[in-house]
Amino acid sequence: xEKKVRLLIxxxxxxxxxxxxxxxxxxxxDILILERENKLGGILNxxxxxxxGLHTFNEELTGPxxxxxxxxxxxxxxxxxxxxxxxxxxxxxxxxxxxxEGGLLEIQAEAIILSCGCRERPRGAINIAGSRGAxxxxxxxxxxxxxxxxxxxxxEVVILGSGDIGLIMARRMTFEGAKVKAVVELMPYxxxxxxxxxxxxxxxxxxxLFSHTVVxxxxxxxxxxxxxxxxxxxxxxxxxxxxxxxxDTLLLSVGLLPENELARGANVDISRITRGxxxxxxxxxxxxGIFECGNVLHVHDLVDFVSLEAREAGAKAVEYINSxxxxxxxxxxxxxxxxxxxxxxxxxxxxxxxxxxxxLKLRVSNVFKKVRLEVSVDNEVIYSRVKQVVAPGEMQTIxxxxxxxxxxxxxxxxxxxxxxxx
Amino acid sequence: MRELIxxxxxxxxxxxxxxxxxxxxxxxGNTCNRGxxxxxxxxxxxxxxxxxxxxxxxxxxxxxxCKTKEAIPKELIxxxxxxxxxxxxxxxxxxxxxxxxxxxxxxxxxxxTSNVKRx
Numbered sequence: 001x002e003k004k005v006r007l008l009i010x011x012x013x014x015x016x017x018x019x020x021x022x023x024x025x026x027x028x029x030d031i032l033i034l035e036r037e038n039k040l041g042g043i044l045n046x047x048x049x050x051x052x053g054l055h056t057f058n059e060e061l062t063g064p065x066x067x068x069x070x071x072x073x074x075x076x077x078x079x080x081x082x083x084x085x086x087x088x089x090x091x092x093x094x095x096x097x098x099x100x101e102g103g104l105l106e107i108q109a110e111a112i113i114l115s116c117g118c119r120e121r122p123r124g125a126i127n128i129a130g131s132r133g134a135x136x137x138x139x140x141x142x143x144x145x146x147x148x149x150x151x152x153x154x155x156e157v158v159i160l161g162s163g164d165i166g167l168i169m170a171r172r173m174t175f176e177g178a179k180v181k182a183v184v185e186l187m188p189y190x191x192x193x194x195x196x197x198x199x200x201x202x203x204x205x206x207x208x209l210f211s212h213t214v215v216x217x218x219x220x221x222x223x224x225x226x227x228x229x230x231x232x233x234x235x236x237x238x239x240x241x242x243x244x245x246x247x248d249t250l251l252l253s254v255g256l257l258p259e260n261e262l263a264r265g266a267n268v269d270i271s272r273i274t275r276g277x278x279x280x281x282x283x284x285x286x287x288x289g290i291f292e293c294g295n296v297l298h299v300h301d302l303v304d305f306v307s308l309e310a311r312e313a314g315a316k317a318v319e320y321i322n323s324x325x326x327x328x329x330x331x332x333x334x335x336x337x338x339x340x341x342x343x344x345x346x347x348x349x350x351x352x353x354x355x356x357x358x359x360l361k362l363r364v365s366n367v368f369k370k371v372r373l374e375v376s377v378d379n380e381v382i383y384s385r386v387k388q389v390v391a392p393g394e395m396q397t398i399x400x401x402x403x404x405x406x407x408x409x410x411x412x413x414x415x416x417x418x419x420x421x422x
Numbered sequence: 423m424r425e426l427i428x429x430x431x432x433x434x435x436x437x438x439x440x441x442x443x444x445x446x447x448x449x450x451g452n453t454c455n456r457g458x459x460x461x462x463x464x465x466x467x468x469x470x471x472x473x474x475x476x477x478x479x480x481x482x483x484x485x486x487x488c489k490t491k492e493a494i495p496k497e498l499i500x501x502x503x504x505x506x507x508x509x510x511x512x513x514x515x516x517x518x519x520x521x522x523x524x525x526x527x528x529x530x531x532x533x534x535t536s537n538v539k540r541x
Contacts, residue, residue, distance in 0.1 A: 150485035199470065
């Protein structure tokens, strides 16, 4: 059975919910959210720690509470959604195939917002030698087992990777009675927030070993120990520093990857750096009417920024649906970066006359102190802010006024870069 | 002398806090005043919000997430977790329901942070 809908949203996590609410508030009534889990809210449902929503609600909420605020807004507007429904294909003609208990659904949409989030890099992506005993989990899987199912993955734990999920899980496992023996980080710095290092590790005297990695996992049926070693500047393990840590569980918190299989199937161009779609300043991909927002576009550190970006996508999708010349192609210009700025989203600025403020989001490639973050248009600096410190773990934003955005639209070259102040 | 990392911003200043004289605590290594305030509070009365789980009877999930409504003294973290471990509530549970009132006499309630339906 084929069904028609004006705006289809793939994924009912924080991005999908905020996009739906904004699209509704911009006048669209024919919206459908497809969610593969049995409830709305996405990953927030298992993030039971506090610290969400400081920017959006001016108070510190836990993940489920933050999600519920948006679920309530969706329910209040009676926006349609289907749970337990997995999208298996999106075509470049905006035809979507999905599966649920009722069988196969085919839905023809006028616009699609992909808000399907990201997933964790698995063991296979980092090539750790050793046996395949039980007890190796991604940090997020362990989080779901503990927080949703009330099950403990193990008793003595080593965590590889000091991203925020790894840090949060170190505390969570400690709270549930496990002994976290060490957090091992390949880089000389953590990509997690200081606050999490202090309150999840230091509070419980959990050692954080920088420039170390796991070189071997031992144990045939169950993990019995891991071998860790220091790494050199080129990140190669120095085997003479190897030491064994007894443990029954290894949690991996080694990065997140946008989940873009559906986008690829629709011929959406994917950035090699963010692993999300290449989008223009409407958050639209190279395929007309397909938009991306949230962690599927680029991995965010704060959900508040996901919600803001998703609202933008919701509004732009409605503008697109209502525009008379939907298929009109605009030329665009790509924002250039130096090596210190790793990426900017959106990457493309349309050469049209749209006058609107715009937020550029970016990440840097290393820790830099005392720098200026600048935007130049045809070598004229139009934005400059002093940053005492920037780090890869913290997304930076550049809020541009509409008159500056108009300058971008007319530019022959746009650069975003860091300038040293020393 | 206590060594701390300031959590107010990504600078993460390494603070040294000299608390030999409780009336006149000396913070060094901070870049701004927020670091000084953080250092003094962290030494005099550190507090943390505690988030964990409570067992649910007759619900769609076996557990419900919860939090202390405000931060409680840091040294009470593990005692409060023990209280939560021994607490059982009946489904349904809604966000904001008080699961433990006035935990350990702190004057702070523990409230549910997710909804669990009865099954």
